[in-house]
Amino acid sequence: MIDVTSLTAASDVVIGLVVVVPVALVAGGVAIATRVRRRGPSSAEPDTTAVAERKPPVGAPASTAPVSTAPPSTAPVSAPAPAAPPVTKTAPEVIEPIAAEPEPASYRGRLGKARGLLSGYVGAIRARGKIDGTTWDDLEEALIRADVGVGATDALLDDLRARVKSGEIGGPDALVDALKADLVAMLTTDSSGLADIASSRPPPVDGEPERTVDVWLFVGVNGVGKTTTVGKLATRLTASGTRVLLAAGDTFRAAAGEQLSLWAERSGADIVRGSEGGDPSSVVFDAVQRAASKGYPLVLADTAGRLHNKINLIEELKKIRRVSDRAPGHVAEVLLVIDATTGQNGLAQAKVFLDAVDVSGVVLTKLDGTAKGGIVVAIQRELGLPVKLVGLGEGAQDLVDFDPQAFVDALF
């Protein structure tokens, strides 16, 4: 903290003002960045779950996703029984961001640790001026230490060796360029983007309500960043005009619902919560019903990373998936969240989710905090899953689409 009273000389006072005034202005700007307006509760919605309805940011365009205007459907006969005793309904609150958000995180800016590891090896390879045995040793060590994995490292080195032997690659600079191009090719998949909202909804079935709500489920072991990712994504989608509803499907810990509520407030998204220890499938079911009745095209469902045991957790997730996929809901994405700092261990832990819930892609979090950026390669190769989103920090803007070229450029 700057102590202004200690600045005695005139020049010190000038310096002090130069430093303090911008800091105060920035702080003031942050303080007025959001405005909270309260509205009275509506008597027209007899929900039993705690609900806080929020508007998208002022000026946001209306969602373009086709949304049913049909009246809210009644729960189908097979709907799960409401799990928990009714929770009081809170007064709806409107949070309207009125200032521009900070810039999204950049790969180059956030992958300093991973680049720090690789740059030492790459610098040494280039400095040697020729390709020899040490070059291959350095390359192998760099890739293994970056967590690319043994299988992918072998595949990359085999390809590069063959091209050096054939004369296609002449020197160390060309070798590094070829490695970068190979990595980009390995990481580029047809299905790296998130599902377009509403584009893949199945056609209506006679006697069933129309499917008007996509559900994206977030699964993964505890602490990997599921709740944070849901919050960041809600921020992004809401800001771009998509009306989203958050489902607090982690009822195992009371704090999990609180955490998601905070994100809902910050992002301006609506949220449905249950009570602690309640049935998470019921929460997601209620969220889908509410989304259908309110015209939200998308539910982002958080889930627990820990239950009493692993079988319990997996069975619970299967049930959430089944319930979410009933009309008017449609599970469009099941995103497995993996913490990059846990490297190959995280990969092994993640495998248990694959068969159980039919995962469609990976969110790789905490890439900013690790030198193990190569885990992206191992995930796509060993799990056969596209990395769709990447977490580059804890802030609301720190979730970006996975971009193989930008990622590899930032690594080198």
Ligand SMILES: Nc1nc2c(ncn2[C@@H]2O[C@H](COP(=O)(O)OP(=O)(O)OP(=O)(O)O)[C@@H](O)[C@H]2O)c(=O)[nH]1
């Ligand atoms: N540096 C960094 N931290 C992150 C990132 N994503 C999440 N975190 C932090 O990781 C911690 C755990 O995140 P949560 O979102 O609570 O993880 P979770 O998977 O929901 O955990 P459980 O609810 O216990 O299963 C929090 O402190 C987050 O701020 C990221 O991309 N970078």
Ligand SMILES: [Mg+2]
């Ligand atoms: Mg959580």
